[in-house]
Amino acid sequence: MVVHASFHISNVNTLVLKRAELDRTTNISGVVFGTDGEPSGEIQGIAARFRVFRVLGSNPLSGNLTLEDVNRYASSACVQGVTTITDLHNDLADQTVEVYRAASRRDAFSVRLVPALASVSHTPEQAVAKLAVLKATNNDKLHYGIVKLVVDGSIQGFTARLRWPGYYNGAPNGLWYIAPEELPVIVEAYHRAGIQLHIHTNGDEATEVAIDAVEAAQIAAPRPDHRHTLQHCQMADAAQFRRMKSLGLCVNLFANHVYYWGDSHYDLTMGPERAHRLDATGTAQRIGVPYAIHSDAPVTPLSPLFTAWCAVNRISSGGRELGKATEALTVQQALAAITISAAYTLKMDHLVGSIETGKYADFAVLEEDPFDVAPEAIKDIAVWGTVVGGRVREAPRA
Amino acid sequence: MTDKPPTIPVTVVGGFLGAGKTTYLNHLLRTGRSRFAVLVNDFGAVNIDAGLIARHDGATMTLTNGCVCCSIGGGFLETLGRILDEKIPFDHIIIEASGVGDPWRIAEIALVEPSLHLNAVIVLADATRIAALLADPHVGDTVRNQFERCDLVLLNKTDLVDAHATRAASAAVAALREGMKIVETSEQTMPDLPQANRKTTSPFRADAVPDVADHEQQFKRWQYQRGGSFDRVRLETALRALPPQLLRLKGACTLAGDTGPSLLQMVGRDWSLTPVEAPERDILLVGVGTDDLPDPAELDRILDRALAAPPAFDHHGGLQPPAISIPLREGQIPCR
Numbered sequence: 235m236v237v238h239a240s241f242h243i244s245n246v247n248t249l250v251l252k253r254a255e256l257d258r259t260t261n262i263s264g265v266v267f268g269t270d271g272e273p274s275g276e277i278q279g280i281a282a283r284f285r286v287f288r289v290l291g292s293n294p295l296s297g298n299l300t301l302e303d304v305n306r307y308a309s310s311a312c313v314q315g316v317t318t319i320t321d322l323h324n325d326l327a328d329q330t331v332e333v334y335r336a337a338s339r340r341d342a343f344s345v346r347l348v349p350a351l352a353s354v355s356h357t358p359e360q361a362v363a364k365l366a367v368l369k370a371t372n373n374d375k376l377h378y379g380i381v382k383l384v385v386d387g388s389i390q391g392f393t394a395r396l397r398w399p400g401y402y403n404g405a406p407n408g409l410w411y412i413a414p415e416e417l418p419v420i421v422e423a424y425h426r427a428g429i430q431l432h433i434h435t436n437g438d439e440a441t442e443v444a445i446d447a448v449e450a451a452q453i454a455a456p457r458p459d460h461r462h463t464l465q466h467c468q469m470a471d472a473a474q475f476r477r478m479k480s481l482g483l484c485v486n487l488f489a490n491h492v493y494y495w496g497d498s499h500y501d502l503t504m505g506p507e508r509a510h511r512l513d514a515t516g517t518a519q520r521i522g523v524p525y526a527i528h529s530d531a532p533v534t535p536l537s538p539l540f541t542a543w544c545a546v547n548r549i550s551s552g553g554r555e556l557g558k559a560t561e562a563l564t565v566q567q568a569l570a571a572i573t574i575s576a577a578y579t580l581k582m583d584h585l586v587g588s589i590e591t592g593k594y595a596d597f598a599v600l601e602e603d604p605f606d607v608a609p610e611a612i613k614d615i616a617v618w619g620t621v622v623g624g625r626v627r628e629a630p631r632a
Numbered sequence: 633m634t635d636k637p638p639t640i641p642v643t644v645v646g647g648f649l650g651a652g653k654t655t656y657l658n659h660l661l662r663t664g665r666s667r668f669a670v671l672v673n674d675f676g677a678v679n680i681d682a683g684l685i686a687r688h689d690g691a692t693m694t695l696t697n698g699c700v701c702c703s704i705g706g707g708f709l710e711t712l713g714r715i716l717d718e719k720i721p722f723d724h725i726i727i728e729a730s731g732v733g734d735p736w737r738i739a740e741i742a743l744v745e746p747s748l749h750l751n752a753v754i755v756l757a758d759a760t761r762i763a764a765l766l767a768d769p770h771v772g773d774t775v776r777n778q779f780e781r782c783d784l785v786l787l788n789k790t791d792l793v794d795a796h797a798t799r800a801a802s803a804a805v806a807a808l809r810e811g812m813k814i815v816e817t818s819e820q821t822m823p824d825l826p827q828a829n830r831k832t833t834s835p836f837r838a839d840a841v842p843d844v845a846d847h848e849q850q851f852k853r854w855q856y857q858r859g860g861s862f863d864r865v866r867l868e869t870a871l872r873a874l875p876p877q878l879l880r881l882k883g884a885c886t887l888a889g890d891t892g893p894s895l896l897q898m899v900g901r902d903w904s905l906t907p908v909e910a911p912e913r914d915i916l917l918v919g920v921g922t923d924d925l926p927d928p929a930e931l932d933r934i935l936d937r938a939l940a941a942p943p944a945f946d947h948h949g950g951l952q953p954p955a956i957s958i959p960l961r962e963g964q965i966p967c968r
Binding site: 254255256260261262263264279280281282283284285287288293296355357395406407409410411412413414415416439443 | 648649674676705706707708709710712713716731732737738740741743744745746770771773774
């Protein structure tokens, strides 16, 4: 079984299809057929996945997190010059908490970890109580406190919620994972509890209801410097960015999408006009919304320099420039977006994100100066290693 | 051994937030006449009398009537997998879809999983606002999708609106597609689980009707009926002596010395006795076992050893009424 990086799609071989009794007569959504009328091996959706898991005897996507997993990921972060990393959606089951605690207490652990509690597995009351307990266990490399809400799906999966005119290819509108009428209730509960929210919205309709919810919470219980952050927020238009600015929202834009799915967005999902404003870093910069950029690893590979390269060059994998004139960042802006601005969206800019007396000595050690190389070459700069809390670590080589 | 194990019926309960899904599931759990496994999104809303809860271990609530309620918070597929792996198969699996989810996506599991078959997709609609929801710019499409392939609509909360509004709500749902079956309900008038016996839907594109094994044919039933009462100590011994092929045993009985009848429920080797209010004073138990369950007469003999000496008088000094034979309808387990 091969699992796509999005986790939504898998491929299985003929043997698994046969054992699962998925064949040309199967009529459920999520079993994709080839031109020969037989299942191609691509499966999506809950029913097909359940069937395959039953045949395999277990869910290969579950399984418990181990200390080795976390240490391996910390090494990957070091290879890419990452010194602080988020885990932006986690139920934070007891075992995970224990693994994170054990991992982060080791001096050799080479990354600061910021897990976000998944709201879906808790009521706000439960989550607030759980976070109070978890925050008491924070240490210099483990920072609990934020909560993640997921409002819609993904654009490339046609599950993001879009405003008019919807999907360019006419696909029906996407899915709500939180009902629009429920969102303000949840947002207000966390907002009142003083918790910082990270809200996943891919489509602009989802972004709209998230902004509405934060606006309602700010009216009900005004709170300075809340820094609630919209995650992905890929299709927001300038008017939405202006509302974010006036409400004190931050945004973390998915710059890697321009490269990985830019062509699909141009041809299928958004069409030429809206594809140019995809992940509108330039608009955020001009309007003054605090913004970061991200890879959503493992959805796309972890590499902040590559993400910065995407935001600077705005070129798709097919070679098409998307909104380069209006949305591209300068190298300086892109480097801020992967360092101090990202720290700001986590309320950690007093600890990390810049080299400054009083803050942790966390650095990425690069083989070349990003200001000396051509903007097209930023992604090719080699990472020697990292310094985390003054502890020098050379990146492990394969 | 049979060639093909029996398949478990699955019912999916959908509907937008506030439609009354949990109220309906509470009703099914409380009144469950057979062993239901109910998978819910959120335990917080499940409201079962404490007296009906036999065990509650965080993710699973076991009721005294044999039903089990599981939270799918820990992962839906894992929870459903656990239910299917239970040694004693459940009589029915009922799954609550999320308020913004499409119940058909879950129903499809019952179409591809060989150990399951789809009984029905039931969608609840809140009569006070379904018409507005169907036209809502943000969620109208989500709500309309939920009804697309349902077998039955429970138009709920009709007690909160007048007849005119109920008609309007019903018309709005009926207009979604031809042949929509709508039943008006309220919190006080929730129906039992319908046996939809879907014929229209098959997992096969060629429309072959799946070879669904008849649940009852794969199991043997045993009915034990006696006047009088059990001796508590000897009953314990007798229950232990019952063969493992007996999967469960349920029904009313009276214990010598008690003033009222009790509900006896045994699942596997676990059993419980709960006082119930019922007019019957006699013993009427129904057991279900695998198809190699020993002869009924042999089972009768085991429980007969637990009978208390027939008292000449009841505790009020009157004459014990003669044993009354209660006719059993096919497939009905005589307890409430």
